[in-house]
Amino acid sequence: MQVDSSLRRGIAIGLMEPAQPRLNELAEWFESQYASLVRFGFVLTADWATAEDLVQETFVRLYGSRTQIRREGFPAYARRTMVNVGRTRFRRIEREHAAARAQRREHAPDPSERPGQDEVWDAICALPPQQRAIVALRFYEDMSEVDIARTLGLSQGTIKKQASRAMEKLRGILGREES
Amino acid sequence: MRLEDRIKTALERKLSTPPATRGSWDRVEQGIRRRIRRRTAFTGAAVAIAVAGGALATPRILNWSPDLRPATAPFAVALASKISIEGVPTALAINERTNRVYVASSGRRVVTVIDGTTDQVIATINLPEPKPRTEPPFESQAYSLLGEIVAMHADNVVFVAGFDDIYRINAADNTVRPLNLDIIGGQLAGLAVDQDLGIFYFTWGRDIVAMESDGTVLWRVDSGTRAVGLAVDEVLHRVFALAERGPLIALDGITGREVGSSKRDYDAHPLVPMGVDEKRHRVYFGEISDRIHVVDGSTLGHIETIEDIHANGLHIGLGILLVSSDTREGFSEGVLSGYELGQRRPAQRLALPSRAERSGDAVVAGSGLPALASNPNTGKIYLVSPGTGEVFVVTV
Numbered sequence: 204m205q206v207d208s209s210l211r212r213g214i215a216i217g218l219m220e221p222a223q224p225r226l227n228e229l230a231e232w233f234e235s236q237y238a239s240l241v242r243f244g245f246v247l248t249a250d251w252a253t254a255e256d257l258v259q260e261t262f263v264r265l266y267g268s269r270t271q272i273r274r275e276g277f278p279a280y281a282r283r284t285m286v287n288v289g290r291t292r293f294r295r296i297e298r299e300h301a302a303a304r305a306q307r308r309e310h311a312p313d314p315s316e317r318p319g320q321d322e323v324w325d326a327i328c329a330l331p332p333q334q335r336a337i338v339a340l341r342f343y344e345d346m347s348e349v350d351i352a353r354t355l356g357l358s359q360g361t362i363k364k365q366a367s368r369a370m371e372k373l374r375g376i377l378g379r380e381e382s
Numbered sequence: 383m384r385l386e387d388r389i390k391t392a393l394e395r396k397l398s399t400p401p402a403t404r405g406s407w408d409r410v411e412q413g414i415r416r417r418i419r420r421r422t423a424f425t426g427a428a429v430a431i432a433v434a435g436g437a438l439a440t441p442r443i444l445n446w447s448p449d450l451r452p453a454t455a456p457f458a459v460a461l462a463s464k465i466s467i468e469g470v471p472t473a474l475a476i477n478e479r480t481n482r483v484y485v486a487s488s489g490r491r492v493v494t495v496i497d498g499t500t501d502q503v504i505a506t507i508n509l510p511e512p513k514p515r516t517e518p519p520f521e522s523q524a525y526s527l528l529g530e531i532v533a534m535h536a537d538n539v540v541f542v543a544g545f546d547d548i549y550r551i552n553a554a555d556n557t558v559r560p561l562n563l564d565i566i567g568g569q570l571a572g573l574a575v576d577q578d579l580g581i582f583y584f585t586w587g588r589d590i591v592a593m594e595s596d597g598t599v600l601w602r603v604d605s606g607t608r609a610v611g612l613a614v615d616e617v618l619h620r621v622f623a624l625a626e627r628g629p630l631i632a633l634d635g636i637t638g639r640e641v642g643s644s645k646r647d648y649d650a651h652p653l654v655p656m657g658v659d660e661k662r663h664r665v666y667f668g669e670i671s672d673r674i675h676v677v678d679g680s681t682l683g684h685i686e687t688i689e690d691i692h693a694n695g696l697h698i699g700l701g702i703l704l705v706s707s708d709t710r711e712g713f714s715e716g717v718l719s720g721y722e723l724g725q726r727r728p729a730q731r732l733a734l735p736s737r738a739e740r741s742g743d744a745v746v747a748g749s750g751l752p753a754l755a756s757n758p759n760t761g762k763i764y765l766v767s768p769g770t771g772e773v774f775v776v777t778v
Binding site for chain 1: 388390391392394397407413414
């Protein structure tokens with residue numbers, strides 16, 4: 204039994220071809236939303252290449268999603284999926300980022316960087332992924348708590364609590380560094 | 383400057399310089415095609431087998447998905463070959479990417495590596511002896527049991543579990559590392575992998591643990607009851623744990639958060655065979671009293687019970703529910719039964735001579751076929767036969 208060749212034949216007769224209308228719809232959304240999603244991904248991962256991978260992986264997942272996604276709800280749904288997809292990678296990314304931060308502290312500062320410029324960013328990166336997503340949506344995308352809750356699929360109370368914890372942690376880190 | 387303003391400034395500055403390269407839709411499309419091929423490998427194979435074999439039986443719909451045309455084919459299973467294994471083979475796993483079959487043997491505590499292309503043994507990996515025990519109630523043989531083994535495809539890593547010890551095998555060089563776990567009491571009862579997430583799960587006592595392929599613990603939760611088996615839905619990313627004489631519990635595979643439990647209790651035994659049909663999100667598992675239960679993995683509602691079959695091993699593969707058992711009349715031989723998913727009637731049964739007198743190996747006796755696995759890329763099913771010390775290779 205030649206399964207390899209039978210699989211190839213299956214592909215050749217269109218058996219395992221993706222549904223074209225859905226592909227076209229996603230391709231259109233990819234074109235229009237890519238830049239903003241990569242920026243959101245960068246806040247989550249602190250790395251542009253990883254953010255790009257995350258967006259691409261998210262679109263692959265969105266194709267297979269059983270949820271019917273509408274155009275108007277897509278940006279929120281995509282961001283929620285990014286947070287979920289990225290969750291398993293965050294642990295590794297966080298370790299790498301912590302190491303990079305430690306290395307930066309050990310070496311002399313880059314003269315091209317203004318003093319104090321990266322402390323806030325480093326502090327954001329020290330937040331847990333969910334809080335980082337909330338900070339990005341609140342302060343970069345100017346979303347209200349209601350919109351953030353809808354985007355991340357969480358209750359408004361959870362968002363309020365997590366946002367408050369994030370700010371508390373940022374104050375703690377930045378206050379410590381200033382002193 | 384206020385903290386809020388500092389955050390805004392930092393984000394705007396950092397995010398003002400996105401990468402010069404644009405994301406590639408082609409890469410996304412390739413990923414989608416790869417995913418479809420992986421999820422529906424058997425669908426294509428089944429059609430091609432039907433075409434090549436000129437099957438004349440009434441076509442039945444298998445694996446319907448709105449994105450795909452229906453595949454229609456009956457199937458038939460046949461014993462292709464037998465492979466002799468060192469020790470008493472009790473568990474096996476397949477790495478679909480490397481096409482290697484890993485067989486755990488109790489007593490001698492070795493893992494045999496089989497090349498899935500030639501079905502020849504290519505390596506034998508020795509595991510350390512278990513620490514000496516004196517405590518009752520178990521005989522020393524129980525501690526030499528290797529009850530479960532899993533392979534992580536992408537990372538090329540194998541985990542094999544003894545009574546209360548787990549070993550990580552780097553399959554690239556076959557080096558063995560024991561996992562240093564804080565296991566106190568109880569038996570390791572279930573191993574499972576979410577290949578999509580690259581997370582390995584196991585359970586002992588009340589605890590369920592999620593681990594990365596390098597052995598880093600992601601989470602560890604107290605399930606509140608003694609779990610005797612585990613299965614994973616790689617689409618929903620849910621881990622199903624079956625409590626001993628209790629309900630089926632569902633956990634979020636990423637966070638470990640419990641998402642629900644069945645209202646019904648089941649009479650499961652340790653190392654209960656479990657499987658998940660990820661297309662229909664149904665969980666299958668055997669019960670002591672010769673029954674297989676089917677539970678909805680989304681709602682945890684009971685769907686049906688298949689009566690009069692004792693599952694020694696259970697596996698969802700090649701689009702079929704595969705159950706290995708033994709003939710109850712004198713336990714003379716093992717039997718492999720295939721059920722069409724979503725159907726109750728047995729589609730095919732295959733008798734396998736698995737009984738032998740092996741007085742020297744007292745760990746496992748009888749004709750039971752306790753473990754089986756399949757490789758969708760080759761269409762082969764592998765079963766361990768402790769009684770004869772072999773691995774059976776079955777084709778569909």
